[in-house]
Amino acid sequence: MADSLAHNLAAPGLLMQVAVALACVGLGWLCARVLRRIFAVDDLKQPVVQIGLRSFAQVLTPLLAVLFLVLAKLIAAKWQQPVSFLRLAIPLMASLGLMRFVFYVLRRVFVRDRGVSTFLLLFEKAFGALIWGSVLLYITGLWPDLVDYLANTILPIGRHQVSLLAIFQALISVLVTLIIALWAGATLEQRLMRLNTMHSSLRTVVARMARAVLVLVAVLLSLSLVGIDLTVLSVFGGALGVALGLGLQKIASSYVSGFVILLERSLSIGDMVGVGTYYGKVTQINSRFTVLEALDGIESIVPNDVFMTNAVQNYSLNHRILRLSTQLTIVYQENIEEVLTILEEAVSIVERVTHEILPQAILLKIGSSGLELEVGFWIVDPENGRLNVLSDVNRAIWRALQTHKIKVAQSRTDLRMVASHSPGADSQQVAQIDSQSVLPNSKNIL
Structure with missing residues (x-):
């Protein structure tokens, strides 16, 4: 040419x-x-x-x-x-x-x-x-000459004689079939993730299993195309089973736990969960690990077997409504019902507090220092954090207390001077400090 x-x-x-x-x-x-x-x-x-x-x-x-x-x-x-x-x-x-x-x-x-x-x-x-x-x-x-050179160059592999051309053909067939399988798996996963009629966990497990099956079929097909007997894989399968039983049991446990989590739908993308010392939003559920994104942006890679062996708090499993509460102690007064109403109205105007379930203020205890109250409220977006909404609620309560001149009970220190006499020594005065809660209007006795 x-x-x-x-x-x-x-x-x-x-x-x-x-x-x-x-x-x-x-x-x-x-x-x-x-x-x-x-x-x-x-x-x-x-x-x-x-x-x-x-x-x-x-x-x-x-x-x-x-x-x-x-x-x-x-x-x-x-x-x-x-x-x-x-x-x-x-x-x-x-x-x-x-x-x-x-x-x-x-x-x-x-x-x-x-x-x-x-x-x-x-x-x-x-x-x-x-x-x-x-x-x-x-x-x-020069292409025919190169093909002839590769075909005539023989390499001894064990008891067999294999040409360079056969080796290159095997590598190309494996790469081509493997890439096609991965491409088909990625395309199928993208389409499944858009099906709103299917649960997100089920979509994820179907996509993972489909990709694994496609890769397995691609490898087996490419090996059969180059003339490799598939019965030799039985030895590899036995060795792999022994390795999983001895050294890779934690990895195998994570993989199995990942499929169990996806099948039973205990976790989904976007859930707010807490397990052990980890807390955050589920952003990825992979075969071996799950990624939790905390409210400060730090991502934690948690092995899936942790979710199977520890108690998991899922704040949005069946519903996304989460109850939070804050407590305070006020001085004794007669119009307690009016105070509870004021607190409920103050909390209800906070932006993130839902009106599906109205806030509720209750009297927990008539304590020694005052009336102990609790204000409970509900939010529907736990993924946005709890501390910021608690701060907004406490600020709203404080403004309401200042507006209606409701006093908060305070702890005070009662200081008493006691004379003490010890044998063989001059009398001396010893100061003792007793910490106790007193009302703002009470008088200290010295």
């Missing part, structure tokens, strides 16, 4: 081939744009139809361009016109489509909210260099 291309580069038909190639690329871009508009659907209304459309759209332009280039080459060859440049353009456009598709799939599978990782960028550059190098070998005519 290289000699034919060099011979035809100086031919008068070169400009015509370049024009035809550019026309094929432009026609492919125009047709791809028209097809995108025709098949454009709403993701929420037709999620099944949309699966794969966007990924196919990434390679639609180069794919259509290759199709038109092949047709142009066939027509030019029939009319005995030079086609060397068209032969060059076909693998170039095909390689471009392949790279765009692979890059799109990799970013759909491995890229999250935090952006593209450095390893993925390096892999994309290495993959692009490999594709362009293969195209260069094909154009220069």
Whole structure:
């Protein structure tokens, strides 16, 4: 091909081939744009139809361009016109489509909210260099020689003789099937997360199990394609079982606990939970661990077996209504019912206090220092924290007490001076301090 291309580069038909190639690329871009508009659907209304459309759209332009280039080459060859440049353009456009598709799939599978990782960028550059190098070998005519060299190079592996070509074919088949499985799993997970009719925990466990099954099927299929006997995996399975029983039981327990949590729906994304010393909102439920985001923004990675072996407080399991309370002690007075009403009205005007269940002030105890009261109220957004709403409620109560001149009971110290006589020593005065609660109007006796 290289000699034919060099011979035809100086031919008068070169400009015509370049024009035809550019026309094929432009026609492919125009047709791809028209097809995108025709098949454009709403993701929420037709999620099944949309699966794969966007990924196919990434390679639609180069794919259509290759199709038109092949047709142009066939027509030019029939009319005995030079086609060397068209032969060059076909693998170039095909390689471009392949790279765009692979890059799109990799970013759909491995890229999250935090952006593209450095390893993925390096892999994309290495993959692009490999594709362009293969195209260069094909154009220069060295590709068949490379294939023959790999096929004739034999490596002894145990009792078997394996060529380099077979090893590369096995690696490529495993990578291709594995990437396709991960892509299908990521796409399925994205569609499941949009189904509002299914519980979030059930959607998560179905997505995780589907991805695991797809990866397993991809590995088994790729191994069978390269001629590896799958019965050898029985030895690996036995070794893996022994390893799980001896050294990996904590990891296995976390994985099993993760699926149990998702299946029984005891935790969901967005729940406010407390377990041990951890408290926060559930942001992720993975196979091995769960991420809790505290109110100060700190994220805690908690193994799933912790939720199975410890008591868990879920503030939003069946409902999101949470009761909070604050206590205070006021001086003795006759109009206690009026005071309770004032406190209830003061708390009810706080923004986060819900009116579905009205605040309630109760008399807990007639204590030695005053009347001990408790004001209970309910909120429906526990994920926004409890301390800030308690602060708002206490400030509202304090303003109400100041407005209606209601005094809060205070603890005071009673100081008594007692004369003490000890044998063999002069009399001396010893100060004793007794701490006790007295009313503001009481008098200290010295």
